[in-house]
Amino acid sequence: MNDYPDYLLEEALRLLNLLRNAPFEDGAPLSRQFKELPARPGIYAVKHRNLEILYIGKSTNIRARLRGGHKALGWAFIDRLNPDDVRIACTALAFQWNRVSYQLEQIMIKHAQPPYSDR
DSSP: TTSSSHHHHHHHHHHHHHHSSSSSSGGGEESSTTTTTSOOEEEEEEETTTTTTEEEEESSSSSHHHHHHOOOHHHHHTTTOGGGEEEEEEEEHHHHHHTTTHHHHHOOOOOOOOOTSSO
């Protein structure tokens, strides 16, 4: 993780902490429309009630990204996870972080090592 400037590492870990500590009940339940999710840029996590974060991703429109289908949801289905035990947590990105969202996502994945995220 030393490949990134300190300010990126600090922001990525701050965002990861927000996603990890977001109460499960506050996450968006699985649905076809994902109306609870923002239609704006951000970082999101597919979380399991007991297994914690399964996937971390970024998008310029979180709601559209999940509405269009998502491999993590397919893998959760294949792993026979109960849909009621899976939620989406997200945090919007301030404008200055949009241009480095890929780097933030990569730092978060390296640190959390969620099982459904590609490394």
